[in-house]
Amino acid sequence: MSRQVKPGSKPYRAQLRDRLAALGFPEAAMPARVAENLIVECRIPPRTAWRLASELSLDVAAHHYNAVTGDPRAGMRGTRIWEYEQWPERGVRPTVAALRVLAQVYGTGWKSLLGLRDLEQLPAKDLAEYHAEPEQAAAPVLATPEPPSRPARTSPRDEGRPDADIGAGALDDAILLTKTNVDDVQLDDLWSDLDFLGGAYTRTAPESILGQLAVIEERSSSLLKGRQRPKQTQDLLLVGAKCSAMMAWIAGDLGRYWLSRELNSAAWLYTQYADDFLARRWVRTSQARVAFWSGNGVESAKLAADGLNYHVGGRLTDAPLILAEARGWSSVQAEPQVLDAIARWTSIEDPELGAGGEDRFFNITKDRRHYMAGTSLLSVGQASAALREFSTAREAYEKLSLESRWEAMDPMIRIDTGRAHLRLDDLDGAAAQVEPLLATDVAKQPEMVRAMLKVLAGELAGPRWREAATARNLAEALLDAQSSARR
Structure with missing residues (x-):
């Protein structure tokens, strides 16, 4: 050459x-x-x-x-x-x-x-x-000779250098910066695939979505190893950040918390190089969720609070992060912090807000927002208020089209509604909510559903309901369902 x-x-x-x-x-x-x-x-x-x-x-x-x-x-x-x-x-x-x-x-x-x-x-x-198959006639392979060595550059201070040589090759060197291994069609395809998978998650097996996201992550990281224009490099970094955060979220749903934390760490590293506030919100939302379900509520609350520091003007609303903050503090019964977060969320809650658009994966639907509020209130002893939130969550869930429903929401709402009834000394109300779950295949549900079944079974087996046959039978059935799902 x-x-x-x-x-x-x-x-x-x-x-x-x-x-x-x-x-x-x-x-x-x-x-x-x-x-x-x-x-x-x-x-x-x-x-x-x-x-x-x-x-x-x-x-x-x-x-x-x-x-x-x-x-x-x-x-x-x-x-x-x-x-x-x-x-x-x-x-x-x-x-x-x-x-x-x-x-x-x-x-x-x-x-x-x-x-x-x-x-x-x-x-x-x-x-x-x-x-x-018969062989085709093959053209002889051309061997490429070694490229000729470029003449050694002399010092720009060499007074004997001809004017014609000054800056020789500078334009060619600059033009190299315009060369790229990425085109707009490829970038649009990556974003389109991410958007499609984000919408398909509510109706597709998590393992399948996780595998398809892994392909996107491989493609974007492979492209990053080549040469791009600065804007294209940032786009690829943002694809890597969003894809890794989504994979971390889904791995958490499958109970693979070690993998989730590793993926979220990769996602955060992408955001640091992309230097993009929206990307930081994606990752903090995913990190807060994984931290909570892996048992670190305080870390979850702090990650969510930090995510709120990155203002992005409505593309990813404050609601998911505020509710994650409330839920995190609820794990340690920090009632003042929980009530403060719920009040902040109530002041901005838009009942008509859907979860469409390019960030729908992180912009959770109304049923999930009210469910998160209810679980936080329940954990700090506000059972009546929690029951109202669960009721709103149920109504919102049933109004969603079938393809927009996250199937895990039905058992989650039932479990925590049952827990709220128990706090209000209504065992029959709790049983009415939970008994339909015993006829379903719990093994197909995310890890957090099985975790909450175990929590409810423990509460039914507690001192308050120890003498009630209905509570004992229901607790045993829930534990059987929970344990059989792990086999």
């Missing part, structure tokens, strides 16, 4: 094409020659090499894939092509049918999209099909 550029980068490929053109190669032969060079000289895996040689982004390649199949809505996405390119080290193994379509997109044969490590991991049936 005439100048030192990153192997495999767009400037590298452009210079390689210029050299091939100078040698008389026609334009139609360029992609194959470029792909071979990227594979041999740059050690880029075949599927990635052919896409880059075709000068296609992941999303444009997916668009062409759908066009080749004859159905623009076929569903291929840039993220799936990226997963194909990561295999076999990670990612997803492409089927032979998918390889054939990709080969048409790139203008090659499907066998050229497989390297030695791919072949070693292919199922026997696919390997047999590989060997049964």
Whole structure:
């Protein structure tokens, strides 16, 4: 190459094409020659090499894939092509049918999209099909000579230096700053996937969402290792922050608190480099939630209070953080702090506020807001006030469309409504709330549901209800449900 550029980068490929053109190669032969060079000289895996040689982004390649199949809505996405390119080290193994379509997109044969490590991991049936297919005539691989060494720069104070050499290469060096391994389509795709998964969480198995978020995190961190413009770098950092915070939240729902704390630490590090207040709110919201459910209420309250220091003008409302602060203090029965936080929340609560938009994952719905208020009040002895909040939470939950409901809210509201009835000496009211849970599959619920079942069972087995057969039977049934879910 005439100048030192990153192997495999767009400037590298452009210079390689210029050299091939100078040698008389026609334009139609360029992609194959470029792909071979990227594979041999740059050690880029075949599927990635052919896409880059075709000068296609992941999303444009997916668009062409759908066009080749004859159905623009076929569903291929840039993220799936990226997963194909990561295999076999990670990612997803492409089927032979998918390889054939990709080969048409790139203008090659499907066998050229497989390297030695791919072949070693292919199922026997696919390997047999590989060997049964006739070999295509291969173009000879071009070896790239070592780039000529650049002349050593002399001191700018060298009086004998010609004026023509002063600043030589400065423009080329500056232009390198405009080169990027990211385009707006890729960034839009990352944000779109995050927004989709944030909305799908209420109706999809947590394990599935966690796995899909992990793919987004891998993509964004991989892109960050390349060169971007400053704004693109910040966008990738924000994607990393939000994705890691969402993963931490979900890992906590699954009871994996060690993983949650590690993910939240990664998310906070992303925010420090992005220097973005909204991102800091995302992470503090997730950290406060994980701290509370892992048993550190005071830390949860302090994290939530710190999150309120980052003012972002309505995109992520104060309500989730204020209620997290109240809930954190409630764990140590700090009644003045709880009541103060509940009063602050009441003064800003908007009954019509939904949880739509790009931050809906963290902007919790009305049913969850009133539930959090109720649990905080219940923990400091305000059972009647808590019961009113749970009643409002129940009404709000039932008004939500089925796809907007978080299914864990129904058992959580029932459990804590039952606890409020117990505090008011209403055992029958508590039983009426809790008995429907015994007919459900508790194993499918998040960890906090099972934790609260154990708390309720303990309260039913306490001195106040020890002589009541209804309480004893209900406590035993709840413990059985809770313990069987752990098996």
